[in-house]
Amino acid sequence: MNAEISTPTAELTQRLSATPRGARLARRLVANALDTWGHPYDGDLNHTAQHLVAELAANAVTHGRVPGRDFEVRVLLLADDDTLRIEVSDARGDRGPRFVTDPEADGGRGLVLVSLLARTWGVTGRDVGKTVWAELALSVSGGR
Numbered sequence: 001m002n003a004e005i006s007t008p009t010a011e012l013t014q015r016l017s018a019t020p021r022g023a024r025l026a027r028r029l030v031a032n033a034l035d036t037w038g039h040p041y042d043g044d045l046n047h048t049a050q051h052l053v054a055e056l057a058a059n060a061v062t063h064g065r066v067p068g069r070d071f072e073v074r075v076l077l078l079a080d081d082d083t084l085r086i087e088v089s090d091a092r093g094d095r096g097p098r099f100v101t102d103p104e105a106d107g108g109r110g111l112v113l114v115s116l117l118a119r120t121w122g123v124t125g126r127d128v129g130k131t132v133w134a135e136l137a138l139s140v141s142g143g144r
Contacts, residue, residue, distance in 0.1 A: 010037045010077035016057075018065040018090065023057035026073040030086070037077055045136060048117050049075070049084060052134050055110040056088035064090025064129065077138075083119075084136045091129040 012033040016022035030053045034046045053073060060071040069091035076085040114121055118134035125131075 008076040009079040011075070013072065013074045015070040015072045018061045018069060018071045020058075020061060022071065023054070023061045026057040026071075026088070027054045030073065030075050033075060034084075039138075045084065045138065048136055049086060052086050052114060052117055052136070053088070055114055056086065056132050056134065059110060059132065060088050060090040064092040066091040066129075069129075079138070082138045084138055085133060086135070087131050087133040089126060089129055089131040093125060093129045 010033070012029065014026070014029055016026055027050050031041055031046055031050050034049055035041050039045045039049075053075075057071065057073060064071065071091070072087075072089040074087040074089070076083075076087075078085060114134055117136075119137050121132070121134035123130055123132050
């Protein structure tokens with residue numbers, strides 16, 4: 001389910017190296033953009049968005065990495081829809097998101113976190129790779 005996106009009142013789009021450093025930078029860029037747009041660093045929306053970006057960017061550089069290709073973070077403030085939309089795109093379309101199925105596994109719980117924090121989320125294919133997106137309500141703390 002990927003509904004039509006309304007015109008953003010604010011937008012950040014940045015390509016970053018598909019490295020742990022790039023993932024950390026994505027989180028910081030989004031935090032700064034939200035603060036600039038009137039959602040302070042210490043606010044619930046900013047904190048929740050940072051967690052979502054951190055998880056999606058970590059997945060992009062860990063599971064979606066293709067050597068020599070960057071990943072992209074895009075954040076849209078859709079005031080008409082009372083929505084913050086976060087998109088993280090990587091160059092690997094053959095690996096979709098997976099939930100952990102082994103409770104003893106060391107990882108794989110990040111998308112559970114995404115599903116708990118976001119109002120809605122999903123995956124959209126691209127010509128090269130995929131975009132994993134999540135949406136938060138602007139007026140409700142914690143996402144839902």
